Amino acid sequence: MCACRFTFTVFWDPCYRFQPPGGDIVPCALLIPGSCDSVLPNTTTTMKAIIQRVTKASVTVGEEQISSIGRGLCVLLGISVEDTQRDAEYMVRKILNLRLFEDEHGRAWSKSVMERDFEVLCVSQFTLQCILKGNKPDFHSAMPAELAQPFYDSMLENMRSTHKPELIKDGKFGARMQVHIQNDGPVTIELTSPTGPTDPKQLSKQEKQQQRKEKTRSKGPSESGREKGAQRSRQDPNASSGAEGDVSSEREP
């Protein structure tokens, strides 16, 4: 056994999870205090969504336009072989609640697609489950079509019942499509589902804690914070092509 302090002994598995001797597999992020959503390791076995904020978007199959939306989100969704109902629920909740839109005062990153009553165009995209072998993509980690289709359909249903049925649009599963995306900003977010057999209660608790912190902050912003926000809105509040991660109001104090 180890005698040294500040070390721990682990088994290693290729999915980047820790397996403590004699215990359950634990995703890495749970071992790090204060870790949050996107710090979760991005293995090829998590669900992945590429979320693009759009002015408009549509899908054509052959010559026929089968779907279209105005302002909202175009979501390309890659389902992996290991995804579960819990991953699906997490992704739907995040997609609909991510604050990617400005509020009525033009303050960026304030409102979600649901809060603004905007639309969502969701398209299944197995190529997101890609492992590169040299320069050749390999898609073994994508969920096979016969399983992925009902799984994907249930996610759409969940979106429709959580938001508004008429505001959730779809591509045509398995067809060759042209997806016309007018990316507004551009604003593109990559979202991955939390991996591994974690305790849902624990995950939910972590999320609630974070949301509480956020609310506390947004209720009582400092004067300087308000000033910074005002300064930024006089510039271009929505430009997002440069690396403007240093824009103060985008940051929490």
Add this chain to the structure above:
Amino acid sequence: MCACRFTFTVFWDPCYRFQPPGGDIVPCALLIPGSCDSVLPNTTTTMKAIIQRVTKASVTVGEEQISSIGRGLCVLLGISVEDTQRDAEYMVRKILNLRLFEDEHGRAWSKSVMERDFEVLCVSQFTLQCILKGNKPDFHSAMPAELAQPFYDSMLENMRSTHKPELIKDGKFGARMQVHIQNDGPVTIELTSPTGPTDPKQLSKQEKQQQRKEKTRSKGPSESGREKGAQRSRQDPNASSGAEGDVSSEREP
């Protein structure tokens, strides 16, 4: 010290790297035999590219179209605070050499954008460097604009000199744009740069080994492999919206 076999002792740092006692920090992927590019853990401090195969794409700023391409790739590029020249070189090499196009016989995943002499529209996109705090995006890990702009420009230069200058197009760094993307398939790949202070020689060696393996395989495919490929091409060889990771010819034997 440990007496047990099949375990190893590590220090843990929040960037998902291993720090062996008394040694250098080693990225996780190097510890796994046969690990490859996209198995590298996706922390928020790697460069990220969302690569969409397009029939056409363009960028408008206000009413003016400032850039457009025909068939090729639209690349949204998110540079992080920790990215180095090595990350930039890796990403440029991968973007230009990824096999996302069919060959002259319609065989999918065979040719790169360079091999087909297609175009690339590259747009800087700091929002890819996103950490979610609850539902609010935070962009602290994006490289600040004053550093990101020359870094990004040098990547474009690298692309131009590696491919053909007239086939590499650009957005307008830092401006609010509308990026019009006609995603063909759709085909979308998420690419991240390898993280951490690894030995470039070792990484390059791994890549070369993989490419050699790939060449060996593509020179001598089995008869059954050929048959499978032929079967698939009679269906829709390019449909990629369903989770068709189980399509045989997409897989290496």
